[in-house]
Amino acid sequence: MSTREVAASGRQPRAKTTDTAAVERPIPSGTNVAGFGSDVVAEVLRDLDIPYIALNPGASYRGLHDSLVNHIGNAAPQMLLCLHEEAAVAIAHGYAKVTGKAMAAAVHSNVGLFHATMAIFNAWCDRMPIIILGATGPVDAAKRRPWIDWIHTTADQGAIVRNYTKWDDQPASPAAAREALLRASWLSNAAPQGPVYINLDAEMQEAALEKPLPPCDARRYMPPVVNAAPAELISQAAEWLTRAEHPVILAGRVSRDVTAWQRRVALAEAIGARVTTSLKVGAAFPTDHPLHVDAPMNFTKDELTPVLKQADVILSLDWVDLAGVLKPLGGPPAAKVIQVSLDHQLHNGWSMDYQALPPVDLFISAEPDHATTALLQAIGPAPAKVAGGSSRPLHEPKGGEKDGGERALGVEDLAHALRDAVGKRDVTLTHLPLSWQASFWHFRHPLDFVGSDGGGGVGGGPGISVGAALALKGSGRLPIGICGDGDFLMSVTSLWTAVHYRIPLLIVVANNRSFYNDEVHQERMAIMRNRPVDNKWIGQKMLDPEIDLAGLARAQGARGFGPITRADALSKAFAEAIAVVDAGEVAVVDVRIEPGYGARNAGGAMARKSD
Ligand SMILES: Cc1ncc(C[n+]2csc(CCOP(=O)(O)OP(=O)(O)O)c2C)c(N)n1
Numbered sequence: 001m002s003t004r005e006v007a008a009s010g011r012q013p014r015a016k017t018t019d020t021a022a023v024e025r026p027i028p029s030g031t032n033v034a035g036f037g038s039d040v041v042a043e044v045l046r047d048l049d050i051p052y053i054a055l056n057p058g059a060s061y062r063g064l065h066d067s068l069v070n071h072i073g074n075a076a077p078q079m080l081l082c083l084h085e086e087a088a089v090a091i092a093h094g095y096a097k098v099t100g101k102a103m104a105a106a107v108h109s110n111v112g113l114f115h116a117t118m119a120i121f122n123a124w125c126d127r128m129p130i131i132i133l134g135a136t137g138p139v140d141a142a143k144r145r146p147w148i149d150w151i152h153t154t155a156d157q158g159a160i161v162r163n164y165t166k167w168d169d170q171p172a173s174p175a176a177a178r179e180a181l182l183r184a185s186w187l188s189n190a191a192p193q194g195p196v197y198i199n200l201d202a203e204m205q206e207a208a209l210e211k212p213l214p215p216c217d218a219r220r221y222m223p224p225v226v227n228a229a230p231a232e233l234i235s236q237a238a239e240w241l242t243r244a245e246h247p248v249i250l251a252g253r254v255s256r257d258v259t260a261w262q263r264r265v266a267l268a269e270a271i272g273a274r275v276t277t278s279l280k281v282g283a284a285f286p287t288d289h290p291l292h293v294d295a296p297m298n299f300t301k302d303e304l305t306p307v308l309k310q311a312d313v314i315l316s317l318d319w320v321d322l323a324g325v326l327k328p329l330g331g332p333p334a335a336k337v338i339q340v341s342l343d344h345q346l347h348n349g350w351s352m353d354y355q356a357l358p359p360v361d362l363f364i365s366a367e368p369d370h371a372t373t374a375l376l377q378a379i380g381p382a383p384a385k386v387a388g389g390s391s392r393p394l395h396e397p398k399g400g401e402k403d404g405g406e407r408a409l410g411v412e413d414l415a416h417a418l419r420d421a422v423g424k425r426d427v428t429l430t431h432l433p434l435s436w437q438a439s440f441w442h443f444r445h446p447l448d449f450v451g452s453d454g455g456g457g458v459g460g461g462p463g464i465s466v467g468a469a470l471a472l473k474g475s476g477r478l479p480i481g482i483c484g485d486g487d488f489l490m491s492v493t494s495l496w497t498a499v500h501y502r503i504p505l506l507i508v509v510a511n512n513r514s515f516y517n518d519e520v521h522q523e524r525m526a527i528m529r530n531r532p533v534d535n536k537w538i539g540q541k542m543l544d545p546e547i548d549l550a551g552l553a554r555a556q557g558a559r560g561f562g563p564i565t566r567a568d569a570l571s572k573a574f575a576e577a578i579a580v581v582d583a584g585e586v587a588v589v590d591v592r593i594e595p596g597y598g599a600r601n602a603g604g605a606m607a608r609k610s611d
């Protein structure tokens, strides 16, 4: 097709580029003076150094859309077109998980925001920063177009998300919008982090500026917020920890910073503390370190309870559910409990994601990374009580490839073959399925794993993976998102955004052709009520027809592999898929696994559950 024909057909040619920024370059508009309210909004986003704005379009923000393209040239921020608002927010969520910083997402009036809500809730529970821009039909009813502007105008639109965002606003003028965006960015990025929402009145966006706004240096409105621990609390904690015979560290919500990681290791070694980590949040401590108690836990594991029983001091570095992890002790722990957290600042009366109230003997209201540094300093140079190193072997599946194609695959086969395929290279696991066992994979760097979806909202995996892969592009790390088939299918169109914007990513689907977690629940109900367990699959299994997951990938321009049903085909599929990702593309490998959570895995017990 010639360029003219392409233009006439209205289709963009798929340019041969690997450069995300080159995918949608606008022709210059010839103006760089802010002339409209939305030009001011676009300029603030640029001044805030926000690199991307993931969006699905809508007339309520057509003013802003025009300003992003024609006023600031679709660069810093660059638009990332998404096929669903949930994907737009999930991509921003994944980006924040890697970088620790907010990018923007834009969603159309009330309806786009409705689509976005689950992803916003996931980011909220995960304490991740996102600047979400929404819009409303003209607040001034006299300016509304018939019908559509009325249904897409909601009084107090921010109320839709107020209970699970850190802050929201509906600025009434360009000057107020500029201030709202500065505040939004500052609040979202300051610890404890969280999503924020700004609702932009269509009329405010579209109206011509009466006069230019006075200049504004955005950096002066972003004072760093330091949440450092009071010295006397640190010295009290250091005294308890150095005297402790059986200290335990619960390493929870911490940053992706490598120096902070090394300090955590140094602290644990200095005091000889046993450490545990959680698959709910990003990697926090080397899982093969001799001090690590078993592999990272997702739900309470039998191995941890005796360690907590024996403990005399427990240091929680913002553990996500401190009361929950102590519950199996059957009462308040004998140990003194030190809690380091800022999370109480976010607790509200609507969402119970704050969890049960834990017993705490010393509360340090500080960022865990800061407190760790301060504790190390307070403890001073002391010989490590325990040396580092790697001691923990990973789980090996039974049978290996010896029995080749004859046996059904389990998620452990998937993990094992993938581990072999990636070898020694740096990998970031951007998502893990419910069936995953922590004993499948070691984390030795804060970016080896970025944590779960936060809010337990299924469908987050693909979008979060795309956002994490975007942040990792060019880093040399291989992003791999391993998703359940239910999770994959709920948000499969997130992949198109990765393909379109040349974001290399490997998605592996642990495909048991079922919303299997809920089969487990139906099995429990049947047993409790003495009803036929054999009916548990009804309303759960995605069979007849089976869904062609690799086909869904191919339909969006990604490379699709599978379904892989034999152990001896896994290695080849993974090797080919990784080569595709190394060439800058998106690959999806559909691995047919037998349903089952842990029954075939190390330990034997069903270790994970969710609803
Ligand atoms: C948005 C949403 N809908 C429904 C659920 C309930 N739920 C929890 S796990 C699950 C099954 C997910 O299926 P899949 O990703 O294939 O994982 P599997 O359980 O099969 O390993 C469902 C439906 C949920 N948590 N979130």
Ligand SMILES: [Mg+2]
Binding pocket: 484, 485, 486, 510, 511, 512, 513, 514, 515, 516
């Ligand atoms: Mg499934």
